[in-house]
Amino acid sequence: MARLSAVPLGAARRLAWAGGLRAFGRLTDESALGLHERTADQLVEVLGGLRGGVLKFGQVLSVYEAVMPPKVSAVYRGRLAALQEAVRPEPAETVERVMGDDVGPDWRDLFAAFDTGVAAAASLGQVHRARWAADGRDVAVKIQYPDARDELLGDRDAVILAMRMFTSLMAPQLDGKALAAELMDRLAEELDYAREAEAQRAFRAAYADDPDFLVPDVLLQRGRVLVSEWVGGTPLARVIEAGDQHERDRAGLLLTRLMLSATARCGMMHGDPHPGNFRLLDGGRLGVLDFGAVYRHEPGTPTPLERWTDVHLAALDPDAGMADALRRAGFLRPDVRADEARLRELFLRSGAPAFTETFRFDGAYLRDALDGITASMPVGLSVAFPPGAVHAQRALGVGIGVLCQLEAEVPFQAEALHWLADDRPGPPGPDRRALTPPGA
Numbered sequence: 001m002a003r004l005s006a007v008p009l010g011a012a013r014r015l016a017w018a019g020g021l022r023a024f025g026r027l028t029d030e031s032a033l034g035l036h037e038r039t040a041d042q043l044v045e046v047l048g049g050l051r052g053g054v055l056k057f058g059q060v061l062s063v064y065e066a067v068m069p070p071k072v073s074a075v076y077r078g079r080l081a082a083l084q085e086a087v088r089p090e091p092a093e094t095v096e097r098v099m100g101d102d103v104g105p106d107w108r109d110l111f112a113a114f115d116t117g118v119a120a121a122a123s124l125g126q127v128h129r130a131r132w133a134a135d136g137r138d139v140a141v142k143i144q145y146p147d148a149r150d151e152l153l154g155d156r157d158a159v160i161l162a163m164r165m166f167t168s169l170m171a172p173q174l175d176g177k178a179l180a181a182e183l184m185d186r187l188a189e190e191l192d193y194a195r196e197a198e199a200q201r202a203f204r205a206a207y208a209d210d211p212d213f214l215v216p217d218v219l220l221q222r223g224r225v226l227v228s229e230w231v232g233g234t235p236l237a238r239v240i241e242a243g244d245q246h247e248r249d250r251a252g253l254l255l256t257r258l259m260l261s262a263t264a265r266c267g268m269m270h271g272d273p274h275p276g277n278f279r280l281l282d283g284g285r286l287g288v289l290d291f292g293a294v295y296r297h298e299p300g301t302p303t304p305l306e307r308w309t310d311v312h313l314a315a316l317d318p319d320a321g322m323a324d325a326l327r328r329a330g331f332l333r334p335d336v337r338a339d340e341a342r343l344r345e346l347f348l349r350s351g352a353p354a355f356t357e358t359f360r361f362d363g364a365y366l367r368d369a370l371d372g373i374t375a376s377m378p379v380g381l382s383v384a385f386p387p388g389a390v391h392a393q394r395a396l397g398v399g400i401g402v403l404c405q406l407e408a409e410v411p412f413q414a415e416a417l418h419w420l421a422d423d424r425p426g427p428p429g430p431d432r433r434a435l436t437p438p439g440a
Contacts, residue, residue, distance in 0.1 A: 112133045137229060214231065231281075236275040249409050254285075260420065308329070308396075312350070354413050
């Protein structure tokens with residue numbers, strides 16, 4: 001993690017050399033190919049010894065390929081392939097040792113069959129396929145890497161310091177130390193399989209017998225081992241690569257519904273919605289996997305989605321004060337002044353999916369949103385995410401990126417109205433039922 005902290009600092013230096021913050025607007029342009037190549041080379045150097053870092057980088061890259069020209073994404077994809085080739089799974093003897101230490105010396109008695117070959121890689125562990133002896137069900141056995149905790153948390157203070165320094169240069173309005181501490185605390189939660197099992201059981205209970213979603217049952221959790229039902233189906237990455245439009249739209253609708261409904265239904269939000277964590281099942285349901293990264297909402301307070309809805313609705317009302325709306329939502333400090341017109345433009349772009357009955361997510365929308373952020377960079381940097389909202393905001397951003405990869409056409413407005421337009425008490429603000437753009 002200490003080496004990972006060097007990546008944004010190095011990128012910032014190269015961006016300054018290329019012309020300052022305005023260079024952010026060229027990151028999706030092939031004319032910046034040399035900049036991308038130098039950044040990718042540094043990522044190889046930094047990520048080379050970090051197994052989890054390689055996988056996290058691959059997940060982020062896969063989401064944002066929707067906005068990159070093929071020549072640009074190929075630069076990163078080539079470097080990533082070399083990194084992944086260098087990553088080796090833990091050998092069978094290590095698996096035996098972890099299972100014996102955490103489950104017990106007779107752990108094999110729990111399984112009718114156990115495949116020591118790796119079925120999938122997680123950021124901090126690996127997954128094996130097995131058959132549960134008690135009832136013959138196929139199961140996924142998730143085993144944490146023995147050194148994952150030391151690798152992830154050993155340099156916590158250094159990461160916080162690096163992010164604090166970087167934030168003070170790029171966005172002095174933000175509390176870099178608090179944001180970094182929040183990030184590290186959320187990453188540390190992914191090491192806690194007992195906490196993950198608790199979240200998975202809560203999601204399963206909330207979506208029990210749901211016609212749209214399948215959350216696998218937890219059969220066993222001990223120490224660094226988590227055993228769940230095996231979920232088949234078509235990986236979302238395959239739908240993105242080769243699915244027909246019906247499959248894309250169905251997956252997009254269900255991903256949207258999960259993002260918008262989870263906090264209302266179980267007080268949590270899936271915190272890592274990259275394509276590897278979802279399966280489109282026969283019959284049209286969405287299988288939902290991996291609950292290590294989960295946003296837990298504090299009861300009795302507005303959810304991040306509700307806060308963002310209020311802000312986007314204020315953008316639709318020429319008489320509403322954007323700065324006031326952001327302050328009510330906790331995203332703008334009282335002492336920070338901001339350009340109302342630029343703020344309104346920024347949120348009209350990002351809120352486009354909610355302003356029409358049906359919205360098509362694609363790379364053009366993502367590029368337009370990024371262009372809006374670039375054009376309003378000083379304004380955007382004045383928006384100070386409260387540390388407690390960072391995790392949810394990251395999840396929403398990745399989820400929107402996946403919708404754009406799917407190129408899905410989604411009735412986003414109806415879903416938002418269904419799950420967010422309620423009569424919750426709170427400070428006065430715009431009517432959240434009025435998701436209608438000016439002049440419509």
